[in-house]
Amino acid sequence: MNKTTSSAPQLRGPSDHDVRTQIVEAATEHFSHFGYEKTTVSDLAKAIGFSKAYIYKFFDSKQAIGEVICSNCLSEVMKAVDEAVSAAPTASERLRQTFRALVEAGSNLFFQERKLFDIAAAAASGPWSSARAHEDHVRQLIARIILEGRHSGEFERKTPLDEITNAIYLVMRPYVNPLLLQYNLDLATDATAQLSGLILRSLAP
Numbered sequence: 001m002n003k004t005t006s007s008a009p010q011l012r013g014p015s016d017h018d019v020r021t022q023i024v025e026a027a028t029e030h031f032s033h034f035g036y037e038k039t040t041v042s043d044l045a046k047a048i049g050f051s052k053a054y055i056y057k058f059f060d061s062k063q064a065i066g067e068v069i070c071s072n073c074l075s076e077v078m079k080a081v082d083e084a085v086s087a088a089p090t091a092s093e094r095l096r097q098t099f100r101a102l103v104e105a106g107s108n109l110f111f112q113e114r115k116l117f118d119i120a121a122a123a124a125s126g127p128w129s130s131a132r133a134h135e136d137h138v139r140q141l142i143a144r145i146i147l148e149g150r151h152s153g154e155f156e157r158k159t160p161l162d163e164i165t166n167a168i169y170l171v172m173r174p175y176v177n178p179l180l181l182q183y184n185l186d187l188a189t190d191a192t193a194q195l196s197g198l199i200l201r202s203l204a205p
Contacts (some may be wrong), residue, residue: 007088020046020058027065028072028116036066036119063128070123070130073116078137085141091149092203095168096196098141102176103188110182117136120178131178135169138176146203155203164203171195 024049030039041062045052059065084101088094112115123131143165149155172195173186174180184191 012120015073016058019050019201021052023055023058023065024068024072028069031066031069031119032113032115036062036122037117041065066119066122067128067130069116070119070128071133073113073120074130074134077102077109078134080105081141085145091145091154092200094148095142095200095203098138098145098191099172099175099196099199102138102172103181103192104179106176106181106190107185109178110185111166117178117182121182124177124179138172139165139169149203153205156205168199171199 026044027039030043034043038090039062041055043054044065045055048055059068079099081098084097085094088097106117109120120130120131127135143161146155146161146164146168150157174184175191175195179202181188
């Protein structure tokens with residue numbers, strides 16, 4: 001009996017993963033130095049030694065590459081937030097630390113990695129899927145803290161959860177959304193303390 005040979009293409013999993021990593025690393029380097037808008041896919045292709053067409057096998061646009069980098073930046077922001085929240089002893093303090101850590105991490109990104117901050121701002125103005133995912137993460141964190149505070153008796157229970165979560169996010173938004181934060185940096189430190197206090201007083205039972 002003759003053996004049947006498969007005509008299906010062989011998967012290149014590990015090498016594909018390595019190529020994607022190379023592209024993202026090169027893009028991060030270029031975006032850090034020249035900015036997102038001034039970097040082209042041709043620039044990235046030259047830096048890595050690939051053809052532009054080959055890069056398009058892995059990412060269908062420059063924005064798709066920017067999405068990955070933006071997600072990486074925002075993941076670092078949320079990592080800092082999660083660490084700050086995990087150390088807080090009460091729901092009230094967790095909410096306060098959430099606001100503080102979001103503003104602090106965003107401000108650090110603005111001052112230390114300005115070109116990458118510009119990608120996050122572009123993502124927020126889109127909005128790109130990475131920015132929407134970040135916003136959802138923040139809202140989910142707020143909702144979880146509210147539920148914890150209601151369970152412990154720290155927060156009132158009459159207001160619908162989605163309403164109070166959205167209201168708190170809207171108060172925070174000018175200081176945690178990258179597109180808006182850049183225009184509110186001078187007020188961010190004081191705003192974090194004062195608005196956190198205002199939010200917590202409104203949540204009192």
